[in-house]
Amino acid sequence: MRIHHLNCGSLRKIPPLGEQLAAGTAHRELAAVCHCLLIETDSDGLILVDTGLGTADRQRPEETLGADWVAYAQPSPDPEESALRQVVRLGYTARDVRHIVLTHLHRDHTGGLPDFPHARVHVHPEEYRAVTDTGAPHHRHSLDRFMPAHRAHGPLLTPARVDEHTEWFGFPGVARPQGLSCELLLVPLPGHSAGHAGVAVRDGGGRWLLHAGDAYFHHGEVEHTPPLSHPVLDPIQQGAQTDAAARVAARDRLRALRSEHAREVMVFSAHDPWEMERALGHG
Template sequence: MRIHHLNCGTDCPLGGAIFDGRSKGALGHLICHCLLVETDAGLVLVDTGYGLRDVREPFPRLSRPFAAMLNIRLREEETAVRQIERLGFSPDDVRHIVITHLDFDHAGGLEDFPNATVHLTRAELETYRTKRQGFIMKNRYRPMQVDEVRAWRTYDPQGDGWFGFEAVRQLDGLPPEILLIPLKGHTWGHAGVAIDTPEGWLLHAGDAYFYRDEVRRPDRRCTPGLRAYQTMMEVDRASRLANQDRLRALSLDRAAGVRMICAHDVVEYEACAGGRALTA
């Protein structure tokens, strides 16, 4: 099993370090951290970031208010499909996509892989289908990004635990090393994706946290911009913060040895892409 770290989208919100904690200028730098996993069952994508159709015709696939707020930079070379081609694969080699949730910056590339089966929690797909009311819900879930997906596989939380978390094991057609970890709060069906690698467990926590210092240290630290964005987007604050607390504790458990990443922190992405360790 080999894992490739991909940045499948760039956002540059006005505020600089208020968002990313390091930019010197007026604009911040957030990314869409996706994974491409080579398995015996074919290629598996974890999230897709923005897709080709988002780049070529962004509206109404994307929300104009969110595009302006995040200052989204749409680049064809950053789409998952183009990066997969540069690695020497065909888009048809992507047999499965595991989605942390269906927000516009995670699901925009689903239709670039029409032959892939899409795996997610049942709660996430049902929320997308039945609860798209109100400003946030209408703008986060964009039907044009997913309305051509036909091969959905949905899952309910199970009691078969993973370091104290509920876990969905045996995803249809996927190797047993890939698990879905329900982490509701950011959305009702939000989940992380855990991968058992030869170097230990890797957890893609999606949007369960947004900033590198929310984990791997005993006291949570988050930039004002990302703290506000998380609050704006949450559907269940108590669950979101409780799950974040549990992730923080797991990240500090050296015996567990779980490497942890989120979807949007550029420093985490650079460390993974450069082969550097993420340590407490």
């Protein structure tokens, strides 16, 4: 099994915080990213974790993403950043992506779905319920953020199965995507969306990677005590989250996980460009 870290959508630039300058880490202004994973497997074909922005989002961004969001996020129009183009550059076709596992159903995570219409799309059952059950809490909020252009083709949305007896490093309610034989789990990290979850996959060396989605936006939130968030990103989190207390609790559990199991688990979020630099070996 081979895992690729992909940036599937550059967004507005973010200045570094003072702690980054002091620590001597990447200290330049960087564009926010849409951090996705592409997993090559022997038995399950290609698995894409989140999809970032798709090809249509770059051609008709205001139509597919919404004019207000585009004005604020400033997405790059470069089609070469799409997951589809990156998959093709690796020598595959769109049909080789047989499974997509999503942390949640917000527009900057689902934009690539129309590029892979034959893939089965796995989400945590609470996220599935939020967009399919009109009586579910936050149904309208969740459906509004799952953009019509990203679901017009009728994606094969599939709820993962929760194993009540399985915990992952103390996280309960872990779900397993149906039909996958590789070791991949959806780990509940609620609060940012109704059924937001991290995606945990074990790499070839035996270490776990945890894609934490939007459970936090800046690495200072999990690397510092007390957490150090970014003033540019805080309003985005506050405007998107469905349950602030649950989101903060999930973030704090991630900080403890990173502190106590750093050798066993690599934690990263969806939009932090400095984490992406590290994942690619540049930072």
